[in-house]
Amino acid sequence: MTKLTFAAHPFLLGFDELERLVERTAKSGSDGYPPFNIEQSSEHGFRITLAVAGFREGDISITVEDRQLLVRGKQSDEADAGRVFLHRGIAARAFQRSFVLAEGVEVAGARLENGLLHIDLQRSVPERSVQTIRISKG
Secondary structure (H helix, E strand, O other): OOOOOHHHOOOOOOOHHHHHHHHHHHHOOOOOOOOEEEEEEEOOEEEEEEEOOOOOHHHEEEEEEOOEEEEEEOOOHHHHOOOOOOOOOOOOOOEEEEEEOOOOEEEEEEEEEOOEEEEEEEEOOOOOOOOOOOOOOO
16 A cells, blocks of 8 residues: 655645655654744744743854754853752753744844843745746647
8 A cells, every 4th residue: 555645645746845844843852941932923024932041142052954943052061160059940951942944934033032032033925926838839
């Protein structure tokens, strides 16, 4: 019995890249840390907000590679040197969060404010066009 995949559907020609994106999204880490929100900030704008209490700008890196937004955080060990914790309830572990971006979505900017990392995204609107295809003989 042949398994019919999403990209193999006869009406979805050329969507094999979309199937790879769905698979990559399903494999991304889902441990729940750090928590995040995604909101629509304008008609073509989005904002991802991650709760990164205790992290400084230098502890966080944001990269986009092959339409995948990666946010990584690692606090330096020097910050805890010489400190003795009686209770440690604030997470200080390294993290990696990934988000798959649709084609045409670009990172407009990022800022760290009050323990929240805001990443603004902007979707470019493609120009609509009509193309007429000539039919050649034989």
